[in-house]
Amino acid sequence: MAKDMTLLWGSGSPPCWRVQIALEEKNLQGYNQKLLSFEKGEHKSKEVLEINPRGQLPAFKHKNIIVNESYGACMYLENQFKSQGNQLIPEGAADVGMMYQRIFEGQTLFQKLADVLFYTWRVPEAERHDSAVKRNTEALKQEIQTWEGYLKGAGGFLGGKSFSLADVIVFPVIAFFFRFGANENHYPNLAAYYNKLKERPSIKNTWPPTWLETPGQEALKDL
Amino acid sequence: MAKDMTLLWGSGSPPCWRVQIALEEKNLQGYNQKLLSFEKGEHKSKEVLEINPRGQLPAFKHKNIIVNESYGACMYLENQFKSQGNQLIPEGAADVGMMYQRIFEGQTLFQKLADVLFYTWRVPEAERHDSAVKRNTEALKQEIQTWEGYLKGAGGFLGGKSFSLADVIVFPVIAFFFRFGANENHYPNLAAYYNKLKERPSIKNTWPPTWLETPGQEALKDL
Numbered sequence: 001m002a003k004d005m006t007l008l009w010g011s012g013s014p015p016c017w018r019v020q021i022a023l024e025e026k027n028l029q030g031y032n033q034k035l036l037s038f039e040k041g042e043h044k045s046k047e048v049l050e051i052n053p054r055g056q057l058p059a060f061k062h063k064n065i066i067v068n069e070s071y072g073a074c075m076y077l078e079n080q081f082k083s084q085g086n087q088l089i090p091e092g093a094a095d096v097g098m099m100y101q102r103i104f105e106g107q108t109l110f111q112k113l114a115d116v117l118f119y120t121w122r123v124p125e126a127e128r129h130d131s132a133v134k135r136n137t138e139a140l141k142q143e144i145q146t147w148e149g150y151l152k153g154a155g156g157f158l159g160g161k162s163f164s165l166a167d168v169i170v171f172p173v174i175a176f177f178f179r180f181g182a183n184e185n186h187y188p189n190l191a192a193y194y195n196k197l198k199e200r201p202s203i204k205n206t207w208p209p210t211w212l213e214t215p216g217q218e219a220l221k222d223l
Numbered sequence: 224m225a226k227d228m229t230l231l232w233g234s235g236s237p238p239c240w241r242v243q244i245a246l247e248e249k250n251l252q253g254y255n256q257k258l259l260s261f262e263k264g265e266h267k268s269k270e271v272l273e274i275n276p277r278g279q280l281p282a283f284k285h286k287n288i289i290v291n292e293s294y295g296a297c298m299y300l301e302n303q304f305k306s307q308g309n310q311l312i313p314e315g316a317a318d319v320g321m322m323y324q325r326i327f328e329g330q331t332l333f334q335k336l337a338d339v340l341f342y343t344w345r346v347p348e349a350e351r352h353d354s355a356v357k358r359n360t361e362a363l364k365q366e367i368q369t370w371e372g373y374l375k376g377a378g379g380f381l382g383g384k385s386f387s388l389a390d391v392i393v394f395p396v397i398a399f400f401f402r403f404g405a406n407e408n409h410y411p412n413l414a415a416y417y418n419k420l421k422e423r424p425s426i427k428n429t430w431p432p433t434w435l436e437t438p439g440q441e442a443l444k445d446l
Contacts, residue, residue: 100295
């Protein structure tokens, strides 16, 4: 029981979700956790700021060691619990290389998704431009096609032949893409990957509760 | 001699520089390398695209394993050459946690620097707003103060008591900050860190050649 760990998280946030998946994969169940609401501004609450002064979720702590950056928390857990649960860094150099390549390309994927989905939330009204929206949408389309290509004839996982940190980290971003209405028929390789991994226990057990309760959104349905 | 490695790089680019530092730290000298010019658009050349289809530098290859993402390349090198050269992941959990936290916060630092320094290059003229420039500048100021605080009374390195991947990865961003004119007197802790690390052989040996040849810039002198 991982009673010496605390995770404050928000439902549907890929950064939060990947830490939850990493904890499951490393058999670190039973940690202290609290689901907070972004809508209510709870990520700016005192209990978050005490762990994460940036006022962001996740906020993660192991004993007195704080690793709030979600990529960092996943890597920290693998480093500290190497021989517990599933090994998340593969053995072969080729798989290690591909894993790290995809992990960091995953940031570009999420950034381009966020540029489209969070545009009106991030950009003050007086600074919005249709030309920017169009450019962001085209950039996202191209990025998604890149990933659709990566999964063509791949070993079934993002980092090669086995489930790895690349899947822990990037799967939530791909799930986010479909949650926002992307058409599975347009992206058959991504959809096959998504539908296979969503049955994996670490992922199924941590599925965002708000996604179970409410229908998906449609923002990306025409992509 | 690391003759089975190839690095295509551009001078003064933090992503390129960190891979060069990692190679030096792991005693991987003698790799094939080529300095290319961003100004001449050489990052979009055929020889880059063959390794890095995104047309970005660095482009890095070990045997037939490609890891172009600079964070990924540094981590790959440490993973594959653990016992060669300097160990870049510390032993203690507290240092490992802080190392990963700073590594990923380093992305926020670089993003906020880029939002200010590359604004006119990234944003088409018709979409530029003084309000955005002002907001980006304020966000950078706040971010830099955060890092100035991190280095106050710290062990001398970003990840704790020893030189680690956090320094390999984030030092070039801090050097970039001073290269663009930041006043060392305004940021004494960052300046002390910068001046100490610039004498480290891995860093000195890979100092951007264009920075040796031309004077620093002034964009951040009033920050």
